[in-house]
Amino acid sequence: MTHPLLSVRSVSKRFGNIQAVNDVSFDVQQGEILGLIGPNGSGKSTLFNCLLGQYQPDSGSVALKGSNITGKSPSELNLLGIGRTFQQLSVFPEMTVIDNVILAGQEHSGSMISRLFGSPDAGLTKAAEKLIGFFKISHLRDEPAGSLSYGQQKLLDAAMAFMAEPSLVLLDEPAGGVNLTMLGNLKERLQAFNSEFGTTFVVIEHNMEFVMSLCSRIIVLAEGSVIAEGTPEEIRSNQTVIDAYLGA
Amino acid sequence: MEQLIQVVLSGLATGSIYALAAIGFTLIWQAAQTVNFAQGEFVMLPAFFVLIGINFLGMPLWLAMLFGLALSVLILGVAFKRILVDPLLSHGGLSLIIATMAVAILMKELVKEFYSAEAQPYPALVPQGAWDLSGVIISLQDISHLIICFVVIVGLTLFLDKTKVGRCMQAAAQNAAVAEILGVNVKRMILYTFVVNAVLATLASFLITPVYLAKFSSGEYLGLIAFIAAIVGGFNQVRGALAGGLLIGVLDNITATYITAEYRQAIPLLLLIAVILFKPEGILGKPEGRAV
């Protein structure tokens, strides 16, 4: 029997009186692009943070390819092949674009000691250049990341998530605040990664058009629980989902 | 046995004064995420304001104390917040911490140069006698200190929990963004917190200076003790700071009397390291959740 790439079982998380995530279970299959949607405050980000080690779930478990990863730290999860992007801008503003991307890969390369005495770029400059070329920000190679436009920083953030060749990438509102041209570019890049390298994605997004056209399957959260699951078409016509969004 | 009771009692009395400084510390930490490295000097300075009032302006003690309190609120509360904290808050905690260290040096040097480098006698606020309860000598000063501090702390707690302003201050400290949406003037509440800190430091100053004399350098140890009390008790709790202050006061006294005078200063430091190792959230503190 083969395990799903990521398997989430009965994960719950409470903050004071608020049940942010309530008994959520789902699987992510190898190679799929899964969308995670829901109204504001439905627990998407908290769930992400539980999957990514930022929070400890109160109960439930998370497994990667069948092995339990509940409670592992964000850096351990990254080393196991889980990349992520952030909702808010999340680059290293005073470092150059190329250094940002090298940093995203260096912990996966060589040992602690070789990283001190070996080559300054951990042999990653070529790969990093290729990656920023792929995201079409090569011309910004030596600019400090903080000087980039909002959309460019979003692209850089995404590039960093891919540097270590992860098998699974969790994207937290990748389209938020990005203009239409950039958005097209981003979607195309993500699809290319998915088809060329078989990279699996879980995407939180508010931009419905973006989610519906990118994802093969969608899970809907409301008040911390899964209320629907299906293909974009099924979700579009699901009455429970429409009610949840309309606040009925 | 009699001696032990005396030692513990006077430890509690000193500890309750430490607690005042420690509480101010915690409040500022909560409101502005700032560590005030000049807190000890904040306790040292008001006593000198009073001395200036008495010796240079010819004020009676009560008026000099009011004068000292007013100056403290103005300088240690409002000016400190406006001149130093406001412009530096956006640079991140590091710059502000270093700036408060510099302020500590500045205050010490100002007192040393313009007042005196010598320890100054300071008028006691409370009766000096002692009761003899079948062998146990109880100093009136200790008892008064304990009572005053507890009244102040209970008053502060009531203010924070029961009044509108107090609750707004807490809301602003816990979640500035939400408080702002709910119509709380967060900036003003943070300013109030600095004023409350200045008042607490001034009270601590009035109580402790008669015991240790007024000296420019006395804030160094006091500031350190206030930190340690706050951390040991639990950095995000008023009652934690109180517990930490009392604990250190008693421990300090017991060490000095029974164990070693040479390493007296080391005991709170070792306690600090032990707490950080084994219970980093403090004795009464709650672990702080990580926000992303």
Added chain:
Amino acid sequence: MKFTKRNLWLLIGLALLILAPIGQGRYIVYTLTSWLVFSIAAMGLNLTLGYAGQISLAQSAFMAVGAYITALLTLNGIHWIVAMPIAVLSSFVLGLLIGFPALRVKGHFLAFVTLAFTTLVFLVLRNEDWLTGGPYGLSGMPRPDFGLFNTGKNINFYYFTVFIFVIFSLLMYQIVRSPWGRAFKGLRENEIRAESLGVNTRRITLLAFAIGSAAGGLAGSLMTPLVQFIEPGSFALLHSLRILLMVIVGGAGFFFGPVVGAGVVIMLPEVLRFTEGYYLMIYAVTVVVLIIFCPKGLVGLGEIISRKILKKKEVRKDFEQGAKL
């Protein structure tokens, strides 16, 4: 070695270091040596503070550890070249031991714990007479003799310190531009992002602190043969604050910032000598003013100014191109 502009500046700097003491009196040579020693301590703290963003108030305590270990060993006939690595390693290990609990918790705990440590070290040095000589300290430590080169003379000791300083700077440079250095900077700029990219933040912070501490130990190890008399007061908390000031004044996060800062902080008392008692006050006000108006220190200020001048030139080039079109 590529002959770049930067290498040219470094060569000029080295030449100045070599020429500086020639024909100078005892006191100037001593001050120059002391500047280099404090530069090493401050560059170490810069790694902790400027690159990894952690406040340590224990740099003077680590200098004390390095100085006393070196003193005790060399007084017992062990050569400096053996004593120094022991002193540096001890500081490194102590740094790990102190940093470990402190860095378990977030916030500014390292500042508190290092503050406590500095005070503890001071108390031990003052109280344990049998080992440290108590308040009177230790004296009569020999300066290292390398057969062909005896550092007994002040000028020779100066060149010896220059040599150690250069080696130390090269090592430091290797660290800063290595992946470790990149991880340190990542930690300072965005800890959560760094962690999500596989950086073991706790381990890397601890290492930044311990390496910085080891540099403090090295500085202490040079201090002992330089002054040949050490006492607890030379390593009190105030001196940690002084080293911190060197880093801030020079420019935290700039490689040679602390060297500039150490120069200023060491020279400042000389310049401000006429102010007598007001020295520390001016010092404190300077720090506050610097932090508010020039948070990147003198080197940062220099960079901003030179960038402005360069920009003017670029604008002129644009004009030229415009004229051609």
